[in-house]
Amino acid sequence: MELATPPGVLLESLPSLYVHLPFCKSRCRYCDFNAWVWKGQDLGRLVDALLQEAELRVPGLRPQTFFLGGGTPSLLPPEELLRLLQGLDAILDFRDSSLESSMEANPESFDEATAEAAVAGGLNRISIGAQSFRPPVLAAYDRPHGPEDIEKAVASARGAGFENLNLDLIFAFPGQDPLEWEADLNRALRLGPQHLSCYELTFEPGTPLTRKRDAGRMEEEDSDLCLHLFDRTLEICSEAGLDRYEISNFSLPGMACLHNLAGWRRLPLVGIGPGACGWGDGVHRKNISDPAAWQADLEGGGDGLEESSTPNSQTSAFEHLMMGLRLEKEGVRLSRVKESTGVNVEDLPGDPLALLVAEGLLEILSGPEGRVLRATPAGFPLLDHSLQRLLPEGRG
Numbered sequence: 001m002e003l004a005t006p007p008g009v010l011l012e013s014l015p016s017l018y019v020h021l022p023f024c025k026s027r028c029r030y031c032d033f034n035a036w037v038w039k040g041q042d043l044g045r046l047v048d049a050l051l052q053e054a055e056l057r058v059p060g061l062r063p064q065t066f067f068l069g070g071g072t073p074s075l076l077p078p079e080e081l082l083r084l085l086q087g088l089d090a091i092l093d094f095r096d097s098s099l100e101s102s103m104e105a106n107p108e109s110f111d112e113a114t115a116e117a118a119v120a121g122g123l124n125r126i127s128i129g130a131q132s133f134r135p136p137v138l139a140a141y142d143r144p145h146g147p148e149d150i151e152k153a154v155a156s157a158r159g160a161g162f163e164n165l166n167l168d169l170i171f172a173f174p175g176q177d178p179l180e181w182e183a184d185l186n187r188a189l190r191l192g193p194q195h196l197s198c199y200e201l202t203f204e205p206g207t208p209l210t211r212k213r214d215a216g217r218m219e220e221e222d223s224d225l226c227l228h229l230f231d232r233t234l235e236i237c238s239e240a241g242l243d244r245y246e247i248s249n250f251s252l253p254g255m256a257c258l259h260n261l262a263g264w265r266r267l268p269l270v271g272i273g274p275g276a277c278g279w280g281d282g283v284h285r286k287n288i289s290d291p292a293a294w295q296a297d298l299e300g301g302g303d304g305l306e307e308s309s310t311p312n313s314q315t316s317a318f319e320h321l322m323m324g325l326r327l328e329k330e331g332v333r334l335s336r337v338k339e340s341t342g343v344n345v346e347d348l349p350g351d352p353l354a355l356l357v358a359e360g361l362l363e364i365l366s367g368p369e370g371r372v373l374r375a376t377p378a379g380f381p382l383l384d385h386s387l388q389r390l391l392p393e394g395r396g
């Protein structure tokens with residue numbers, strides 16, 4: 001087993017923190033996140049409400065990782081961004097406790113002043129949504145920036161002192177020449193990122209891109225070509241020293257995203273802000289998604305919560321597998337699934353694990369941390385198929 005971080009870097013008992021900033025300048029045509037077009041809503045009041053929720057729910061949290069995501073957090077004016085970060089630190093003490101404190105930024109709204117506010121507020125990792133360096137592709141996605149804005153945003157981040165930088169990219173735009181994707185990837189790599197997230201374009205229900213496909217005005221990229229693009233991505237990133245540690249994520253040695261690793265390992269998470277989710281002690285929690293409704297709830301004395309639920313042990317065990325098997329080399333430590341959910345997944349009715357191991361799709365390794373389940377090299381591209389067979393309702 002090869003851990004994406006040295007053992008002990010992330011502790012299983014400690015929480016991570018996610019804070020959601022829900023607004024964006026425009027809505028990308030592929031996006032199904034809880035993101036809302038900013039139409040002049042009062043961002044100062046939004047910051048007040050985020051701080052109010054933090055104070056109400058988790059004062060003194062001391063998270064081991066912190067991620068300010070969205071939406072587009074860089075949409076905040078620098079003074080509001082700094083006020084948010086300083087306020088969160090005063091309530092949660094994240095600057096002292098967090099090993100990695102990240103923020104998502106979009107190229108059109110991440111200038112020197114915003115980058116400096118982020119660093120002054122205690123952030124040490126930046127994730128910039130580049131997505132593509134091709135103007136026609138950016139336009140088809142309705143992204144409000146050009147390729148040169150990505151380079152400017154990276155320069156702003158480096159100038160402010162960010163040494164840990166991620167770029168998000170999307171491949172498999174319909175009809176894209178594979179060489180164009182390689183050129184995109186190489187242009188991103190020339191910016192010297194410590195981390196790259198390369199996602200295949202997906203057609204999520206309800207997005208404008210999906211409606212366009214369903215109306216016959218766009219065709220999804222052929223799956224063989226997608227596999228070819230994925231293979232080339234692996235090769236090109238590897239030549240640049242960035243190894244894949246999760247389906248879509250590549251990093252220089254030791255630079256895997258700790259916050260996301262905590263999520264894939266199903267470590268406890270506190271989510272603050274509209275639509276933010278969290279889990280811990282077997283309970284799932286989800287906030288009200290609509291920013292106005294979430295804010296009104298908090299301002300009216302509520303806690304912004306939409307629902308909390310306690311999944312049964314079988315579902316919780318499946319969630320561990322679904323998340324952990326994404327970690328290509330690290331996999332899932334089976335004793336942790338048992339400790340956390342009470343379920344021994346080697347003892348499931350119908351023994352689906354044994355069948356998947358016999359078919360060469362999964363493997364079980366024994367190491368100093370106990371028995372570890374992971375996908376084989378042949379089984380990793382077929383992970384969805386294996387997970388379907390491990391679903392509580394899919395067994396048998």
Ligand code: SF4
Pocket residue numbers: 023024026027028031032033035070071072106129
């Ligand atoms: S910037 Fe990100 S969160 Fe906002 S609409 Fe685009 S993809 Fe969605």
